[in-house]
Amino acid sequence: MAGRRPAPAALLLLLLAAAFAHISSAVRPVSDAHRSAAAELFAPSADGSFGDLESTYEAVRTFQILGLENYKSLSGKACKFAAENLASPGPTAKDLFHAVRISGVLRCGVDAGVYDGVVVTLKAVIKDTNSLLEFYYSVGGLLSIKEQGHNVVLSDAESTFHAIKALSQSDGRWRYDTNSAESSTFSAGIALEALAGIVSLADAEVDPSMVGVVKNDIVKLFDTIKSYNDGTFYFDEKHVDATEYKGPITTSASVVRGVTSFAAVVSGKLNIPAEKILGLARFFLGIGLPGSARDCFNQIESLSFLENNRVFVPLILSLPSIVFSLTSKDQLKVEVTTVFGSAAPSLKVNLVQVLGSDSKVITSENKELQYDLDNNVHYLDIAPLKIDVGKYSIVFEISLQEPEHETVYVTGGRNTESIIVTGLIKVNKAEIGISDNDAGTVESVQKLDLLKDTKVSLSANHLQKLRLSFQLTTPLGHTFKPHQVFLKLKHESKVEHLFVVPGSARQFKIVLDFLGLVEKFYYLSGRYDLELAVGDAAMENSFLRPLGHLELDLPEAPEKAPRPSAQAVDPFSKFGPKAEISHIFHAPEKRPPKELSLAFTGLTLLPFIGFLLGLVRLGVNLKNFPSLPGPAAFASLFHAGIGAVLLLYVLFWLKLDLFTTLKYLGFLGIFLVFVGHRTLSYLSSVSTKQKTA
Amino acid sequence: MPRATSDAKLLIQSLGKAYAATPTNLKIIDLYVVFVVATALIQVAYMGLVGSFPFNSFLSGVLSCIGTAVLAVCLRIQVNKDNKEFKDLPPERAFADFVLCNLVLHLVIMNFLG
Numbered sequence: 002m003a004g005r006r007p008a009p010a011a012l013l014l015l016l017l018a019a020a021f022a023h024i025s026s027a028v029r030p031v032s033d034a035h036r037s038a039a040a041e042l043f044a045p046s047a048d049g050s051f052g053d054l055e056s057t058y059e060a061v062r063t064f065q066i067l068g069l070e071n072y073k074s075l076s077g078k079a080c081k082f083a084a085e086n087l088a089s090p091g092p093t094a095k096d097l098f099h100a101v102r103i104s105g106v107l108r109c110g111v112d113a114g115v116y117d118g119v120v121v122t123l124k125a126v127i128k129d130t131n132s133l134l135e136f137y138y139s140v141g142g143l144l145s146i147k148e149q150g151h152n153v154v155l156s157d158a159e160s161t162f163h164a165i166k167a168l169s170q171s172d173g174r175w176r177y178d179t180n181s182a183e184s185s186t187f188s189a190g191i192a193l194e195a196l197a198g199i200v201s202l203a204d205a206e207v208d209p210s211m212v213g214v215v216k217n218d219i220v221k222l223f224d225t226i227k228s229y230n231d232g233t234f235y236f237d238e239k240h241v242d243a244t245e246y247k248g249p250i251t252t253s254a255s256v257v258r259g260v261t262s263f264a265a266v267v268s269g270k271l272n273i274p275a276e277k278i279l280g281l282a283r284f285f286l287g288i289g290l291p292g293s294a295r296d297c298f299n300q301i302e303s304l305s306f307l308e309n310n311r312v313f314v315p316l317i318l319s320l321p322s323i324v325f326s327l328t329s330k331d332q333l334k335v336e337v338t339t340v341f342g343s344a345a346p347s348l349k350v351n352l353v354q355v356l357g358s359d360s361k362v363i364t365s366e367n368k369e370l371q372y373d374l375d376n377n378v379h380y381l382d383i384a385p386l387k388i389d390v391g392k393y394s395i396v397f398e399i400s401l402q403e404p405e406h407e408t409v410y411v412t413g414g415r416n417t418e419s420i421i422v423t424g425l426i427k428v429n430k431a432e433i434g435i436s437d438n439d440a441g442t443v444e445s446v447q448k449l450d451l452l453k454d455t456k457v458s459l460s461a462n463h464l465q466k467l468r469l470s471f472q473l474t475t476p477l478g479h480t481f482k483p484h485q486v487f488l489k490l491k492h493e494s495k496v497e498h499l500f501v502v503p504g505s506a507r508q509f510k511i512v513l514d515f516l517g518l519v520e521k522f523y524y525l526s527g528r529y530d531l532e533l534a535v536g537d538a539a540m541e542n543s544f545l546r547p548l549g550h551l552e553l554d555l556p557e558a559p560e561k562a563p564r565p566s567a568q569a570v571d572p573f574s575k576f577g578p579k580a581e582i583s584h585i586f587h588a589p590e591k592r593p594p595k596e597l598s599l600a601f602t603g604l605t606l607l608p609f610i611g612f613l614l615g616l617v618r619l620g621v622n623l624k625n626f627p628s629l630p631g632p633a634a635f636a637s638l639f640h641a642g643i644g645a646v647l648l649l650y651v652l653f654w655l656k657l658d659l660f661t662t663l664k665y666l667g668f669l670g671i672f673l674v675f676v677g678h679r680t681l682s683y684l685s686s687v688s689t690k691q692k693t694a
Numbered sequence: 695m696p697r698a699t700s701d702a703k704l705l706i707q708s709l710g711k712a713y714a715a716t717p718t719n720l721k722i723i724d725l726y727v728v729f730v731v732a733t734a735l736i737q738v739a740y741m742g743l744v745g746s747f748p749f750n751s752f753l754s755g756v757l758s759c760i761g762t763a764v765l766a767v768c769l770r771i772q773v774n775k776d777n778k779e780f781k782d783l784p785p786e787r788a789f790a791d792f793v794l795c796n797l798v799l800h801l802v803i804m805n806f807l808g
Contacts, residue, residue, distance in 0.1 A: 593744035601740045605733055612729035619721055646797055650804045659805060666801065677793070681786035688786075 027419070028286040029319045030342040031304060036067050038290040042297050045075055054086060054099035059298035061106045066305045080109035087115050094126045098138035101145045116151050127161055132178040136165050137191045140198040147202060158203030162211060165192055165199070169215075173222030174239075186236050187247050189222050190255030197262035212267050219260055223273050226280075232413065233287055234280025250288065254299035257281055261310040275313045275411035282307050282315035282340050304340045313411040316345045318397060320418050325383065327390065327424035327476050328541060335370060335379045337399060337412070346410060347402040350379040353415065354396040355388060363388060370397075383422075389477045390424040390539040424476040426483070426540045428452060430508065431471035433548065435461045449548065451533065457549035463515045463556060469502070470510035473535070480506060483537035488513075490529045490551070498522065502533075515553065524558035625684065632683045639680045642673040723770040727763050734759035754806040761799045765792055 043051065043060040051057040057079050063069075086092060086100040097119055104111050123139040130136060140161075147153040155161065168176045174184040175192040196215060200207050227249075228234045236256045237249040264271050285304050291297040307315055318337050325331040333352070337345045350370045355363040364386055370379035399412040434446035447457050451471060461467060469488060473481040486502040488511055498521065502511040515522075529551045536543035627633045646669050653662040716724075737755045746752055772780045772788035780788070 590747040591745070592747070597744065601736065601743075604740075605736050608729045608732035608736070611732070612725060615725040615729075616722065619718055619725070621718075621722065643793065643797075647800070650800055653801075654804050654807055662801075670797075677790055681790055685784045685786040 028283055028317060030286065030317050030336075030338050030340055031067075031301070032342060034290060035301070036069055039063050039067055039297050039301065040069060042291070042294045050078060050082065051075075054083070054096055054103070056294065057082060058099045058103050058106070059294060061103055063298050063301050065106050066301050076107040076109070079103055080107055083107075083109060084111065084115075087111065087119055092122070094123060094130075094135050094138035094142065097123060098142040098145075101142045101149075105145045105149050111149070113151065116146050116149075120146060120151070120153055124155070127155075131164060133165065133168055133175060133188055133192055133195070134177065136161070137195045140195045140202070143202055144198040153202060154204045155199060155202035156204060158199050158205070159207060159211075162196060162199050162203075162207055165195055166211065166215065168192065169218050171221070173218055173220075173225055185238050185245075185252075186222070186225065187238070187252045187255045189218075190252070190257070190259035193219065193256075193259030193263045197259070197266045200263075200266045215263065216267070216269075216271055219263065220272050222256065222260075223277055226277055228280060231283075232276070232280055233283045234277045235284040249284075250291075250296050250299050253281060253284060254303040257303040257306055261306040261312060264311040270408070271312050273312055276413065278307070278313040279315040279411045279413050282317065286317065286340060308339055308341050308343070314409060315340060316348075316399070316410050316412045318350070318399060318412070318416045318418070320420065321378070323418070323420045325420060325422050326541065327384075327422060330384060333370070333381045333383045333395075333420075335381075335397065335418075336377065337379065338377070344377055346406050348406075348412070349400045349402065351398045351400070352381060352395060353398045355386065356394040356396070358392050360394075363393065387477065388422055389475050389479055390422050390426070390481065392419065392421050392539065394419050421538055423539050423541045425542050426481050426535075426537075427474045427476075428535070429472050429474065431469075433457060433459070433467070433469045435459055436466050436468055437464070451535075451544070451546055452542075454546060455548055457531075458552075459549070460552040460554070461515060462554040463519050465515060467513040467515070467551065468510070469533070470508055472508045473504075481537075481540070483535055483540055483543075485534060485536040485543075487534045489532040489534065491532070492522075492525050492529050493527050494525065496523065496525060515555070519555050522553070522555060523564065524555050526553055526555045529553055625687075627680075627683060627687070632680065635676050635679045635683070638676045639673070642669060642676055645669055646673065717775070720770055720774060723766050723773070727766050727770075730759045730763045730766070734763075748808065750806055750808050754803045754808075758800065758803040761803075762796055765795050765799070768792070 043063060045051050045060075051060040061076070061079055080103070083100040083103040086096050087104070089096075092100075101116075101119065103109075120143060123142050126135055126139040130139075140155075143153050143155065168179065169189075169192065170176060170184050173189060174186055175188040176182065176184045177188055193215070200212075225236070225239070226234050227237055235249045236253040238246065238252060260271070260273070282304070285300045285307075288296065288300050291300050316337055317340055318335060321334055321336060322331075325333060335350055337348060337350060339345060350372075352368045352370060354365050357363050368381060368386075370381045372379050394417050397416045397418065398414060399416065401407055401410060401412065428451045431449040431451045432446055433449055449455050449457070449471075459467070473483065475481045482504055486504065486509055488500045488502055490498045490500075498518075500511060500513065502509045504510075531548040531551055532545065533548055534545045536545075627636055646666065649657075649662060649665055649669065653659075734756050737752065737759070741752050769788055769792040771777060772783055772791075773785045774780075
């Protein structure tokens with residue numbers, strides 16, 4: 002679900018920027034890329050619907066914020082869906098909440114009468130409930146109805162405010178209702194949004210001391226914020242419960258909604274550090290293009306709340322392009338905008354420092370960037386800075402012109418951005434030749450022009466060496482060490498060998514001593530094609546150049562020499578799908594036909610019938626059953642007890658488990674032992690009396 | 695040989711007469727043992743017919759029959775008045791043991807039945 006980062010090189014330099022504890026960026030404000038991603042993620046299903054009420058609301062709200070016209074064509078269907086839910090009997094507060102908000106976004110014309118009924122239902126929910134989610138849905142629904150022009154007033158707002166406030170905890174989180182101990186940061190955001198709604202709907206002003214307590218709660222909530230090294234801040238839950246875990250995007254979005262809504266309706270400022278608001282904006286922008294519809298909705302809605310809020314408005318510094326070419330004399334261009342790309346107030350951007358790839362300071366002179374009003378871009382000519390090709394970190398400092406803007410906007414002070422400066426690399430003094438092993442005398446040296454294809458023709462045996470050397474120079478005249486310098490030898494039979502050309506301060510030189518390479522080359526003599534590859538991100542003229550061919554004469558392979566592995570017919574075939582595995586499952590046992598089993602079940606009962614008949618023939622009787630009521634009761638209880646134990650066994654076979662059975666058996670056993678003892682001792686006393694009598 | 699068969703017949707008849715003299719309660723126990731063994735034989739015949747899957751069910755069925763037969767035989771030994779060894783053991787006590795052991799046996803059987 003990772004978003005696509007626009008500047009992959011920036012990731013390298015984030016670690017370096019940590020040394021300075023600056024904010025380092027690589028975020029871009031909301032742009033058309035986000036709009037097309039949203040249109041794709043919220044594609045409606047075949048019948049034009051977006052799913053359930055909540056998904057429909059998320060879709061239409063995202064389209065509204067981004068200014069996408071798609072939803073106008075689908076608004077009819079969504080309006081009807083919302084209207085059905087508003088009119089349905091016995092709706093839940095959650096359904097009403099989403100339906101009312103959908104009607105608000107799409108401006109469906111809903112009957113005043115329908116809304117009257119909804120208002121009554123929601124007010125009844127507020128009166129009866131003590132669950133945070135129910136408060137949130139009903140207050141939110143009433144607020145949306147009020148915003149659509151209907152007159153709604155919440156009487157007794159103070160007690161509802163108190164009821165929601167009572168669910169707060171000392172660490173800034175909120176509980177879900179009075180009974181459960183489960184609390185979360187997500188619910189804190191919901192609670193703050195609900196409290197803001199109550200303040201808007203109240204007929205009289207809410208007690209300012211209560212408002213002050215909630216402001217303190219918000220400060221405590223912000224103490225639980227988490228951060229990454231690059232100045233990004235986000236909220237996440239402390240306890241991760243697998244079923245309810247909502248993730249940092251949803252949690253942070255909930256808190257942003259709650260805090261900005263609350264700040265909008267109360268007087269006075271909230272005591273939140275500005276860098277945390279900027280960090281939250283960077284978090285949402287840093288997602289890039291989100292992978293799921295819900296994440297897209299949370300990202301876009303949070304950014305719209307941050308775009309103009311009464312706490313701090315974050316201003317984002319971004320580079321439209323991070324690659325600057327010395328050849329085409331590009332200027333360094335920087336944009337400072339709000340999260341949605343709107344213009345920032347008047348400010349100054351200064352280039353403070355340029356750092357090289359190992360945090361080496363290239364220059365520390367403070368240069369102010371000039372401002373282009375028409376394109377809203379700050380620019381600077383970097384040629385005078387004498388920066389060579391390569392990857393750099395540039396530290397900018399933003400300062401607001403008007404002092405009163407300091408309390409309204411937050412810029413983050415120093416921002417670090419990473420750039421790549423590219424240029425044409427000159428290749429000169431390129432030479433290739435064969436030399437003899439011992440003397441080092443070069444038999445034949447040919448000068449190469451590596452800027453065009455060359456076709457040298459060399460021949461060597463296993464006692465000689467191949468030498469290749471060249472120099473790489475940057476536009477400013479320094480030695481250049483590219484990322485990739487490879488020499489490839491390819492035999493006629495398609496066997497390839499790659500060698501890295503080592504570079505020193507002066508030049509790149511490789512010496513291939515064939516005596517040591519005979520085994521590596523699998524003793525294959527013949528024609529080898531030579532290719533040189535030189536490449537780097539900062540090099541505008543990276544090349545893969547065929548140099549020519551080399552006739553190599555190697556000795557005969559001994560018997561035990563390694564053979565080259567068979568080359569794959571298609572080198573990409575190993576990435577293709579593998580053969581289908583057919584699993585062999587344990588074949589189920591053959592069972593006898595049902596009729597046979599039933600027949601034998603009946604047959605098993607036959608001996609029992611025979612037993613009963615035999616008993617009758619023997620003349621069994623119950624004469625010994627005690628006639629006196631006391632002993633008779635015990636005797637019947639004894640037989641009942643045995644019957645109960647057998648019934649327990651049947652239940653055990655059918656559905657109970659061993660522990661439950663043992664538990665019940667314990668009780669029954671004690672009972673049975675007691676009763677049995679009484680009965681049998683009575684019987685034995687009777688029989689001894691008979692014997693003695 | 696005719697003498698052998700008539701001897702066998704006489705043997706069986708005298709056995710039958712002697713058996714008729716046994717007390718009724720012992721006859722009840724004997725009848726019970728016969729019934730239980732017959733049940734076990736029917737189960738074995740079924741298994742022979744259809745194969746021994748599931749084996750645990752077969753075992754628990756047969757062993758319950760055999761187990762209760764063994765307990766019944768023990769009861770018969772203890773209750774038999776002619777048996778000098780168990781003269782002092784009241785028959786009710788022996789019966790209580792029989793009931794208890796049967797209940798434990800059947801608990802194990804039910805667990806193993808599956």
